[in-house]
Amino acid sequence: MLHPVDPGACAPTPRRSRRPLVSLVGLLSLFLAGTTRAQEDPVEALASALREALATIERLEARIAALEEGAAPTSDSEADQLEAQLRALIVDDPATQPQRTIFPSASNPRIGVFMDALAEAGNGEEELGDGDRFSLRETEIDFRMPISPFAEGVLVAVHEDAGNNEFESLVEEGYADISWSGLFHNDTALRSRLGRFRVGFGKDNRLHLHDLPQADRNLATQYQLGGEGVIGDGIEFSMPLAHSDSADGLGATTSASLAFVNGELFTGEEGILGERAEDDGLEIDSDAPLIVGRVTHYRELDARSDLEFGASFITNMGSDTITTDAGNEITPRAYGADITWRQRGDETLVGSWLLQGEYLQTDFQATGPANPSFPNTDETNHGFALTAQRQMSMNTYLGVRLDRTDMLASAGEVEGVSPYFSWYPTEFFRVRTQAQYLSMRDDATADDSITRLLFQFTWNFGAHMPHPYWTNL
Amino acid sequence: MQLFMTCVLLLGALSPTTHAQDSSESTGDSAKLRVIATIPTYGLLAEELGQDLVEVITVCRPGQDLHGVMATPAFMARVRSSDLLFYTGLDAELWLDGMLRGAGAVNLLPGNPNAIVMSTGVPLKEVPAILDRSQGDVHAFGNPHMWTDPLVVRDMATRVGDALVRLLPEHAEVIRDREEAFRLRLTKALVRWLTDYASLANTPLVTYHQSWRYFLDRFRLVRVGTLEPKPRVMPTSGHLTKLVETMQARDVKLVIREPWQHPQASEFVAERVDVTVLALSTHPGWPEGTGIIEHFEHNLAEIARALDLPVSDPGE
């Protein structure tokens, strides 16, 4: 990744021999200037003459070095001759065009559009819901543009299928991305997101739907955090904490982020409990004020592979709990740990590997009157997802995800096996086939299993948008 | 709220100290100008002219596709608190913006005085008439792979020299002398190449991507097709079959792919047409250790050998 550079290796060696002379003369001139103020003028003149002589020596030495390499001309006319020779040999190419100043976006933001369609076949509860078998699941429009010399504005607007051909519009993200080094004209690498954003928790949770390695979010994220993951309104600070490069140029970087948000962990319209409350005609009075933190350690293992560890948490801020209109008080907490190892293939990049593991834990406490949606409980849920993905050819990837997770606010649990195959005919069009076998054990109901086949089509037009560094293509 | 403030203060307090720490780890000599180069050509020019005055970090490796660079956390950390950036501009480095923002290096974002656009003023080739992806992942402004032409690289040396002199005015003379020496060496080599390799003129060949266009035009080689049907679209057997016909009709003897381009497509045509397939990089440092001039020397010699033409002697 790094092209290690040792500037010392190409410094010309003859130069070294002059160093003692330089320091001697330097010292001499300093000494003279400092001690003999009475005779200021002649001494100063002498010192400056010496400095000039030194500069000339340096220049001459460079010239000698160049001459030794046989590169410098002995006279200017030789250089002119050479240039004339070159001009005579150059054939002008009529195919070139002078550069035009093109402003493809003038003062408009860069716009990228991502469309994600899903088709499914199989038994049991559908991924799409409401008996839909084919759906334009989501259209995401990503706008971004610098809003100042030190900040960029980002808006991710989503139009998603809520079932029965009804579409919902929502702002998935809308924030200003601020670099404090630009704001305060210093060297800090502190960065802030201000507004609404996917919070820096976990691995899967931080990705947009179209960036996921599979057709759906992993089950731990779905059943503990909710189908959309956790989005919050507030402010996030992030920065690298330490970086070092080993002698052979392999880097190790530790970075951290900390956010203060009103978030939808468990609650709100997109949160698990929020949906359940709605089904039961209950209301939850607010999103929880949350603190979200994450520490990441990234390390290059060799020229072809790297490793990333992450640990994250979400906890409620201060003593605030969330209350329902039935009087239940809920205290949300979540912890996550993830590890990603990837290896590039040969020099043509074919044959890459991606191994990823994510562990999620949620501590859920609810107090107050018993009601079916919010059992009076103190439970801890665990879940994990393991993914292995192999690049089979230039534009095809084969992978499998194994899942197991407890379900939030329920004694149920889900296990899943999801093999998938992704094909990128171009960088802007992807076809993915995913088989899924789910085995669910719910509170009251008997064991249930679901076998289904998902076909995902993702396409993108407009500007090139940033995607996570570890996803292929 | 108390916790909030504590955390903000903690982060604020961490930032200057940790920065001091890791700059001593990774930079060593803080007096040096910290230079980022997106490709090896710019990195080598900065080293050639700056030598002991600069510390250069080159992002793209000599055997790597410039378009496919990923902004990893390690690179974001490396480019932090740098003084000068050399990049192609146009749309050659789409990952650059994200890497600079991730690093908090807003002082080097495009448009800043120390972010030097190396393509400025270079007449462009292959400017698209239609701009959408029915034409593949086209370069919207035209072909940006201009560092493959030695004559363009010579002007780039001046651009690098100008930037270094502006930031290191006290070393102006020595930088200008190195620049002059480099330009002269390159000019001498170029005069010799244009003379000794004049017989390459009008030789038809096929490349993988459009990346060689400036190089080919300089030595008057003629590209009759690319293995990619359109820029950054995977070669298809339909396209390759048609290409094989063209190659037979035009008597093509040479196919060039870059080391990161998959050999499958070139093998497909090599099985059907009698051609030599060369794996050559558009970046110096490939083969390992080559400087800018040696790299051009290597590529030209390989092409001449593949065509059974005499190889130019670099001399003493």
Ligand SMILES: [Zn+2]
């Ligand atoms: Zn290109």
